[in-house]
Amino acid sequence: MNALVIAKRELRLLFFSPLAWLMLGVVEALLAGLFLSHLNLFLQHQAELAALEESPGATEIIAGQVFRDAAMVLMLVVPLFTAHSVSSELRAETLPPLPAPLESPVESPGALVLGKFLGLALFATLLILPILLMPLSLQMGGVIDLGLLAAGGVGLFLLTFSFIALGVFASALTRIPALAALASFSVLLFLSASDWVLPDQVGGMIMYLSPVSHYDALIRGVFTLADVAYYVLFTITFLVLAMWRLDVYRLRC
Numbered sequence: 166m167n168a169l170v171i172a173k174r175e176l177r178l179l180f181f182s183p184l185a186w187l188m189l190g191v192v193e194a195l196l197a198g199l200f201l202s203h204l205n206l207f208l209q210h211q212a213e214l215a216a217l218e219e220s221p222g223a224t225e226i227i228a229g230q231v232f233r234d235a236a237m238v239l240m241l242v243v244p245l246f247t248a249h250s251v252s253s254e255l256r257a258e259t260l261p262p263l264p265a266p267l268e269s270p271v272e273s274p275g276a277l278v279l280g281k282f283l284g285l286a287l288f289a290t291l292l293i294l295p296i297l298l299m300p301l302s303l304q305m306g307g308v309i310d311l312g313l314l315a316a317g318g319v320g321l322f323l324l325t326f327s328f329i330a331l332g333v334f335a336s337a338l339t340r341i342p343a344l345a346a347l348a349s350f351s352v353l354l355f356l357s358a359s360d361w362v363l364p365d366q367v368g369g370m371i372m373y374l375s376p377v378s379h380y381d382a383l384i385r386g387v388f389t390l391a392d393v394a395y396y397v398l399f400t401i402t403f404l405v406l407a408m409w410r411l412d413v414y415r416l417r418c
Contacts, residue, residue, distance in 0.1 A: 171280025172287065175250065179288045185246065192242055193295050199234045200299040203227045224310040225385075228300030232317045232384040235296050236377055239325055240357070244349035246288070247332025248342035250281040251407065255414065256340045274411030278333060278404055285329045293321055313386040320383030323396035327376045328353065330403040337407040337414075353377075 179185045207226050254277060297318050303309045328349075335349040336342070356375035376399060379392040 168276045168280040168283060171277060172283035175281055175284025176287050179246075179284070185288070188242060188245065189292055192238055192292060195238060196231065196235055196296055197299065200227070200231050203230045204303075223303050224300065224313050227303060228309070228314055228317060229384050231296070231300055232321060232380075235293075235321060236324055236380055239292075239328060240353050240377070241350065243289070243325060243328040244332050244335070244346040244353070247285055247329055247336055247349065248346035249336070250285060250333050251277070251336040251411070252340050252342050252345050255337075274408045274415070277411065278337070278407045281336075282329060282333055282404060285333070286326055289325050289329060290322075293318075293325060296321065310386070313384075316386050316388045317384040319388070320380050320392075323383075323393065324376050324380045327396050327399045327403075330400040330407075334403040334407040334410070337410040 204227055207223060297314075300309070300314055300317075331352060332345070332349045335352070336345040338348065339345050353376070356371060357377045376396065379395050382389065382392055
């Protein structure tokens with residue numbers, strides 16, 4: 166079974182999961198409520214903001230805050246989506262102990278991990294697109310900074326895919342989905358909050374490794390190859406670690 170077949174199967178499982186759709190609906194409703202709250206607050210203080218010498222626009226204030234809200238919500242939700250991805254295969258013992266023959270359920274750990282990642286990424290795209298439509302709707306009431314919105318949108322995709330890669334790796338570590346979700350969320354929370362709980366120099370170094378720290382630059386419209394390369398390396402690293410973990414598991418079986 167190649168990666169695309171596994172991705173299709175994973176996506177189908179999510180499509181037919183009431184819990185997945187319930188979580189998606191809750192996320193969209195929560196972020197829509199926050200978006201309307203930020204919009205209402207902006208309209209209340211629009212005159213005061215216009216009087217400032219360098220007044221921030223609606224895109225910077227509203228869209229930027231929505232993107233920040235989305236990052237915090239996805240940090241909690243993505244580990245729940247990814248928790249069952251590989252742990253379910255471990256629990257069902259569908260991984261052969263030796264290099265897989267043609268009739269094996271899964272050709273290789275690489276195909277399994279990549280397929281799981283692609284399926285989850287496609288489902289996450291369905292979650293992200295409505296979030297992007299919220300700040301884009303501001304175009305109906307005036308001119309918005311499409312460049313800033315595009316940078317934030319790209320950042321949200323990169324951030325979510327990095328969360329998924331970490332979640333897949335955490336799922337490959339245990340047969341218990343709850344532990345995988347807890348491990349994934351704990352790592353993300355530690356990386357994001359390290360500058361609050363650790364000495365400045367150490368916390369700053371660890372904070373640089375956090376996906377959220379690079380995301381902040383993108384939602385401010387600062388699009389650099391260094392940030393994009395970070396997300397690509399972060400995602401690839403945890404996918405490779407997940408493949409390695411499954412290789413070790415098969416050799417021990």
